[in-house]
Amino acid sequence: MSFPDLSAGGNPDYFHIQISTPFAVGDVNVYLIRDEKNVLIDCGPKTKIAHQTLVNQLGEAGLKPGDIDEIWLTHGHPDHSGLAAMLRDRHGIRLLAHRGERGNFAKNSDRQLFGDFFKEAGVPGYLIHEMDMQRKWYEVYFDAMEMDGWIDDGDELSTGRHHFTAHHLPGHSPGHLGFTDENGHMFSGDVLLQRISTNAIISFDPDTGERLNTLRQLRQSMRTMASVTGMVFPGHGQPFDRAAETVQHHLESHEKRYLKILELLSRGPGSLFETAKKLFPEIERPELTFLCMSEVAGFVDRAIIEGFAQTEIINGHRVIIGNVPLSDIACR
Numbered sequence: 001m002s003f004p005d006l007s008a009g010g011n012p013d014y015f016h017i018q019i020s021t022p023f024a025v026g027d028v029n030v031y032l033i034r035d036e037k038n039v040l041i042d043c044g045p046k047t048k049i050a051h052q053t054l055v056n057q058l059g060e061a062g063l064k065p066g067d068i069d070e071i072w073l074t075h076g077h078p079d080h081s082g083l084a085a086m087l088r089d090r091h092g093i094r095l096l097a098h099r100g101e102r103g104n105f106a107k108n109s110d111r112q113l114f115g116d117f118f119k120e121a122g123v124p125g126y127l128i129h130e131m132d133m134q135r136k137w138y139e140v141y142f143d144a145m146e147m148d149g150w151i152d153d154g155d156e157l158s159t160g161r162h163h164f165t166a167h168h169l170p171g172h173s174p175g176h177l178g179f180t181d182e183n184g185h186m187f188s189g190d191v192l193l194q195r196i197s198t199n200a201i202i203s204f205d206p207d208t209g210e211r212l213n214t215l216r217q218l219r220q221s222m223r224t225m226a227s228v229t230g231m232v233f234p235g236h237g238q239p240f241d242r243a244a245e246t247v248q249h250h251l252e253s254h255e256k257r258y259l260k261i262l263e264l265l266s267r268g269p270g271s272l273f274e275t276a277k278k279l280f281p282e283i284e285r286p287e288l289t290f291l292c293m294s295e296v297a298g299f300v301d302r303a304i305i306e307g308f309a310q311t312e313i314i315n316g317h318r319v320i321i322g323n324v325p326l327s328d329i330a331c332r
């Protein structure tokens with residue numbers, strides 16, 4: 001379906017394809033640029049229904065999968081990229097993404113790093129095992145894939161009549177990309193959603209194995225998004241304008257959460273898991289553990305950098321010790 005309801009983004013060459021996913025986030029948005037070169041921005045998860053929806057919707061735009069020249073992947077999470085390997089194999093479609101996503105395009109990546117991190121963070125063994133089971137389930141929805149080329153920050157991409165600039169917007173994933181067109185409209189994947197606060201997912205540097213400060217990256221990427229002047233075409237939910245207002249809303253929510261976490265830290269030392277459990281009592285539901293840990297890890301990183309907390313290894317667990325008295329937090 002095209003964008004009949006959008007005056008600013010109502011470009012006859014752009015098509016919106018909404019695809020269901022097996023994930024809690026719900027449907028994912030795939031965008032078709034029908035031009036001299038036909039490009040998909042993302043392609044949906046590896047499920048039969050997603051593939052069928054994609055084929056049907058391409059048909060409505062007068063195209064077959066084999067007419068697609070390239071897929072530009074915003075990032076390597078399977079709701080966005082799961083079908084990519086199959087589309088490349090069957091139809092010779094070229095896949096392009098940022099090299100920071102290498103880990104997400106492979107299976108079983110960083111398993112040891114995650115295991116070690118969660119153990120040190122005080123996550124009970126049974127939940128580390130459950131998260132591993134979740135990862136296996138999640139990996140059903142994509143095939144490991146090779147890219148045909150890499151896109152870097154600032155790269156200019158053309159489809160013929162339309163010209164795009166790539167933006168590296170890490171934080172939700174290490175090599176997350178957004179694409180602005182010549183009118184300032186942004187295809188932005190998961191970096192900025194209108195109704196959902198994007199999770200700064202725990203990730204490791206693919207070269208060094210160091211855990212990335214994904215929340216700091218995400219906040220920087222969101223500030224970049226605030227300068228988008230056109231429509232935002234996100235990976236989930238409806239397109240929206242006035243990106244700066246949505247950015248401000250999410251950044252303010254971050255500040256509230258940060259104060260809450262400083263307050264929790266001021267009540268006494270604990271592991272990252274214990275801290276997260278105070279904020280999210282539901283953390284022991286295996287499908288939520290990883291997201292809850294990601295949500296809290298970034299704020300604790302920030303508290304440490306800003307001198308409001310420190311850590312010590314005690315009996316193999318990293319214990320976080322808050323440095324701020326409650327009274328000081330109330331004044332901030």
Ligand SMILES: [Zn+2]
Nearest residue numbers: 075077172190
């Ligand atoms: Zn994602």
